[in-house]
Amino acid sequence: MSSSAAMAVDSSSWSSALVKISPYTFSAIGIAVAIGVSVLGAA
Structure with a gap:
């Protein structure tokens, strides 16, 4: 019981964040990831 309640609190904190x-x-962040993947793919 307590673990499911903790997960609910954790998910709400993630959503609020x-x-x-x-x-x-x-x-x-998306642009940085795209450039990073492009550089790694070209290497």
Whole structure:
């Protein structure tokens, strides 16, 4: 019982953290990942 309650609290904290992150931050992370994968693929 307690483990499922802990998971519910954890998921809500994750969702609240994702909502607080700026969309520009998500775009910057996406661009960084795309460039990183491109560099690794070219190597």
